[in-house]
Amino acid sequence: MEIVRELENSKGLLLAVLVVTMACAMVVIAYGVDPVAPGVHDAFHDFRHTLGMPCH
Amino acid sequence: MFGTFKNGVTSGVLAGLLWGWVSMLVNSISGAFPFEHTILYNLVVFSAGGIIFGLITGGFLTLLGGRLPFNSVLPKAVLISTSFWLVLRLGGLGLAMTEPERYHPDIPQTAQGLVLAVALGVILSFFWKKDPAINPR
Numbered sequence: 001m002e003i004v005r006e007l008e009n010s011k012g013l014l015l016a017v018l019v020v021t022m023a024c025a026m027v028v029i030a031y032g033v034d035p036v037a038p039g040v041h042d043a044f045h046d047f048r049h050t051l052g053m054p055c056h
Numbered sequence: 057m058f059g060t061f062k063n064g065v066t067s068g069v070l071a072g073l074l075w076g077w078v079s080m081l082v083n084s085i086s087g088a089f090p091f092e093h094t095i096l097y098n099l100v101v102f103s104a105g106g107i108i109f110g111l112i113t114g115g116f117l118t119l120l121g122g123r124l125p126f127n128s129v130l131p132k133a134v135l136i137s138t139s140f141w142l143v144l145r146l147g148g149l150g151l152a153m154t155e156p157e158r159y160h161p162d163i164p165q166t167a168q169g170l171v172l173a174v175a176l177g178v179i180l181s182f183f184w185k186k187d188p189a190i191n192p193r
Contacts, residue, residue, distance in 0.1 A: 022140075044101055046093050049088075052165040054151065
């Protein structure tokens with residue numbers, strides 16, 4: 001696929017993709033920010049606690 | 057880059073999937089946090105979360121592995137996985153300070169999380185070495 005070839009050849013693009021993925025993972029999984037994405041707090045609740053991320 | 061993007065993502069996804077299941081098992085044994093959802097639900101969630109975390113770790117290992125001052129892939133993978141976890145944990149600390157009624161840190165869970173972060177690096181290094189594109193027989 002074209003996108004895979006582009007990522008293979010571009011460190012900058014790979015870094016950008018990883019940073020965006022990491023930001024999404026932080027919002028959705030690590031912190032469960034409900035105001036940003038409703039429902040994510042409960043969705044990954046047990047996973048978040050297992051990893052040691054603070055939660056109520 | 058340390059290996060190719062495709063190999064890094066493949067190794068990361070496989071390692072993350074296995075790590076998600078290991079995390080479920082470790083938490084069940086340690087009792088650091090009693091699960092609130094069913095086993096089947098958590099199996100799906102831990103698989104998805106593990107895949108995403110493994111993908112991120114594998115991607116950063118591909119990107120940064122060549123620059124790290126280690127010869128073997130094991131310390132590189134462990135350093136990247138624990139650094140990623142530490143970044144998340146420090147962000148959580150910031151959230152706990154700004155919204156203490158919403159975010160409560162827990163020491164046993166934090167300790168378990170650190171151990172699991174190291175485990176992700178170890179599992180990723182195992183899959184990294186097994187990748188035939190990186191280590192052809």
